[in-house]
Every structure is written in structure tokens, then in C-alpha cells.
Amino acid sequence: MKKKFQFSELTPYLLEIPLYALLVVGYFFLVLHLLFGRLKVLFDNHRVYYAFAALGLIAIQGIVLDLLTSLLLKFIRPHLKGGPQ
Amino acid sequence: MNFLISGQHINPVYLTIIGFAVGVMGGFFGVGGSFLAGPALFATGLPMNFVVGTDLAHIVGKSIVATRKHWLLGNVDMKLGILMSMGTILGIEIGAQGIEIFKQRAQVDLVVGVVFIVVLIFISAFMGWESWQTLNSKRRAPKRKGIQNPLARADSSVFDYVPRKIHRIRLWPMISFPESGIKRMSVWIVWMVAVVGGIFSGFLGGGAGYIRMPALVYLLGIPTHVAVGTDLFEIIISASYGTITHGIKGNVDIMVALVMHTGAAVGAQIGVMLTKYFVGPWIRLAFFPLPLLGAALIIYGLVTGHNFK
Numbered sequence: 242m243k244k245k246f247q248f249s250e251l252t253p254y255l256l257e258i259p260l261y262a263l264l265v266v267g268y269f270f271l272v273l274h275l276l277f278g279r280l281k282v283l284f285d286n287h288r289v290y291y292a293f294a295a296l297g298l299i300a301i302q303g304i305v306l307d308l309l310t311s312l313l314l315k316f317i318r319p320h321l322k323g324g325p326q
Numbered sequence: 327m328n329f330l331i332s333g334q335h336i337n338p339v340y341l342t343i344i345g346f347a348v349g350v351m352g353g354f355f356g357v358g359g360s361f362l363a364g365p366a367l368f369a370t371g372l373p374m375n376f377v378v379g380t381d382l383a384h385i386v387g388k389s390i391v392a393t394r395k396h397w398l399l400g401n402v403d404m405k406l407g408i409l410m411s412m413g414t415i416l417g418i419e420i421g422a423q424g425i426e427i428f429k430q431r432a433q434v435d436l437v438v439g440v441v442f443i444v445v446l447i448f449i450s451a452f453m454g455w456e457s458w459q460t461l462n463s464k465r466r467a468p469k470r471k472g473i474q475n476p477l478a479r480a481d482s483s484v485f486d487y488v489p490r491k492i493h494r495i496r497l498w499p500m501i502s503f504p505e506s507g508i509k510r511m512s513v514w515i516v517w518m519v520a521v522v523g524g525i526f527s528g529f530l531g532g533g534a535g536y537i538r539m540p541a542l543v544y545l546l547g548i549p550t551h552v553a554v555g556t557d558l559f560e561i562i563i564s565a566s567y568g569t570i571t572h573g574i575k576g577n578v579d580i581m582v583a584l585v586m587h588t589g590a591a592v593g594a595q596i597g598v599m600l601t602k603y604f605v606g607p608w609i610r611l612a613f614f615p616l617p618l619l620g621a622a623l624i625i626y627g628l629v630t631g632h633n634f635k
């Protein structure tokens with residue numbers, strides 16, 4: 242063990258999960274639902290474009306969700322009395 | 327939810343939970359989590375060629391998130407990561423061509439499944455044994471001569487003599503990695519490790535961190551925390567190439583990857599936070615049962631043919 246585990250450090254993450262889950266459900270319906278048919282057409286007819294679109298989508302989602310989760314933590318931490326800042 | 331590209335019906339909540347678990351492990355162990363994500367996708371009934379390609383795509387997004395965290399903690403050796411990615415890309419293409427051969431012979435599920443099981447059992451046994459030996463040797467000799475830094479001592483391994491021997495091999499050109507504390511090492515050895523990792527990545531999916539991370543620590547002598555961050559950084563480049571080559575070959579269902587990744591983003595934050603509480607051998611000891619879980623999922627899928635969606 243390197244450092245003693247403090248439960249308070251985990252609290253912001255536990256609060257973040259339900260908030261994040263709500264946003265992700267909205268994302269499923271608004272964005273992914275719209276993409277479904279278009280990506281299938283691309284997969285069937287233009288495989289090279291599909292491959293690059295796939296890479297672009299997952300990279301963009303990675304960056305956007307990272308920003309979102311970081312913003313959520315920044316929002317939650319100041320509201321926790323005595324929690325890590 | 328119907329995933330039109332792979333033609334499978336999979337519950338998105340199941341995918342998100344897999345993504346979350348894999349995200350925690352990726353942040354904590356520094357491996358992409360393909361030893362669990364791949365078998366978990368196979369258990370849904372997804373054909374093995376889609377498992378391999380989709381898992382590679384999924385870890386691109388996840389590695390971006392986890393690498394940023396490790397970058398902020400100073401755990402990324404950029405020079406080593408860029409050098410390794412060149413070899414890994416070559417290895418990924420070799421692995422992807424292998425998938426195509428078995429796909430044409432309609433043997434991809436069986437062959438990849440069996441290779442996966444063998445690799446996972448071997449990795450699990452080796453890491454468990456090594457970590458246990460290292461922790462025991464520390465109890466017997468808490469202060470070994472020549473290792474003054476307490477963190478370096480905490481991160482030492484019973485295989486410390488292996489990288490020392492490898493560093494002595496004079497096969498030009500030689501290169502130094504100051505961020506990893508390595509004065510001189512042959513470029514060819516680094517590339518050899520990268521190509522082998524790439525072949526596993528292209529053939530079994532994911533970033534093959536389960537093979538590359540032990541290779542970085544035990545063969546090249548990279549400190550565990552730097553190996554974790556550098557492996558993730560290298561995965562961004564190599565898995566991007568893997569996504570494109572497997573995407574062109576029709577092995578990527580990007581919708582599955584996108585849904586799975588939503589869980590990984592939040593899981594990765596928790597995994598990185600947990601690394602602050604553990605040192606090298608403890609991280610490795612905690613890792614060893616996880617590949618066995620992956621092996622069990624593949625055996626379940628191959629033997630019963632049943633799947634849980």
C-alpha cells in the first residue's frame with residue numbers, strides 16, 4: 242500500500258455516476274439513434290469511409306466524455322463539505 | 327437494441343457495464359481491458375472477428391481518456407511510446423491478416439477463442455507467481471543493496487536481473503529513455519517487444535496490454551507506473567491503425583464500441599484515482615485473477631454456444 246485509502250476521495254465519483262448516467266441516456270436517444278442507419282449505409286457501401294468515420298467518432302466521443310466527466314467532478318467537489326478540492 | 331452492422335441484438339446496459347468495468351481496470355492496471363471486454367463481447371454472441379475489431383475501436387476512446395490522466399500524473403514516456411507504436415502497427419497488420427485467413431476458413435471463433443484462453447491462463451499464472459515471489463522476497467530482505475529510493479524499491483521485481491542483461495546487449499542503434507531511467511538499450515529490442523504486442527493486438531483485439539505491460543516491466547525494466555501510462559499512450563496510435571484496418575475488412579461494429587465506451591469514460595477516472603493507493607507488486611498481484619475470468623467467459627461461449635444479451 243502506498244497511501245491510506247480515504248473514502249471521502251471516492252464520494253465525488255459516486256455522486257458523478259448517476260448524473261453521468263442521466264446524460265448518457267439522453268445521448269443514446271439523441272445522437273446514437275440518429276447515427277444508426279447512416280453508419281449501416283456507410284458500412285455496406287463505402288467501407289474505407291466507414292473505417293475513418295468509426296475512428297473519428299470514437300476519438301471525438303473519448304474527448305467529449307472526458308471533458309464532461311471532468312466538468313461534472315469540478316461541479317460536484319465544491320459542493321462536498323470537507324471533500325477533496 | 328439491434329446493432330445493424332454486426333446483426334446482433336445486445337442489451338446496451340450490459341455493454342455500458344462492461345465498459346465501466348473495463349474503464350476502471352484500464353485506469354488502474356494500464357491495460358485496455360481486452361482480456362475481459364473481448365470475452366464479454368463474445369459471450370453476447372458477437373462473432374470473433376467483430377469482437378477483435380470492435381474491441382480495438384473501443385479502446386481508442388478509452389485510452390485517450392486514461393492517457394490524459396496518466397499524463398497529468400507524469401506517467402508517460404513519450405519517446406518510448408512513439409518508438410513502440412511503429413513496431414506495434416506492423417504487428418497489428420500481421421494479426422489482422424491472420425484474422426482474415428481464419429475468417430475465410432470459417433474457423434475464426436474457434437482459433438481465436440483457443441489462442442485467447444491459452445494466453446489468458448499463461449499471463450494470469452505468470453503475473454500471480456511473480457508478484458507473490460516479489461512480495462515474499464521483500465519481506466525476507468526489506469532493504470536490498472543498491473536500491474536506495476523507497477519508491478524504486480517498492481516497484482522492484484524478482485526479475486530485475488532480466489532487464490539488466492537486456493540493457494547490456496549492444497545491438498546498434500542504441501537509445502536512451504531518461505524518463506524511464508534507462509541509459510542505453512537497443513532499438514531492435516524495443517521494436518521486437520512492440521511487434522509481438524501488435525500481433526496479439528491485431529489477432530485477439532484490444533491493446534494487448536496483458537502482454538505488453540509485463541514485457542515493458544520484466545524485459546525492458548520500465549517502472550510499473552511509467553509502463554502503465556506509456557502503454558496507454560502507445561495504444562492510442564496503434565489501436566487507431568487497428569480500427570482503420572479492421573474497419574476496412576468489415577470487422578468493426580462502431581455502435582457497439584460507442585455504447586460500451588460511455589461506461590468506460592467514468593470508470594477510467596476511478597481506476598486512475600485508485601493507483602495512488604497501490605505500489606507495483608500489489609497492482610500486479612491484484613491483476614492476476616482477471617484474465618482467468620476472461621478465459622472462463624470464452625470457454626462458456628465456445629462450449630455451450632449460449633450467450634447472454
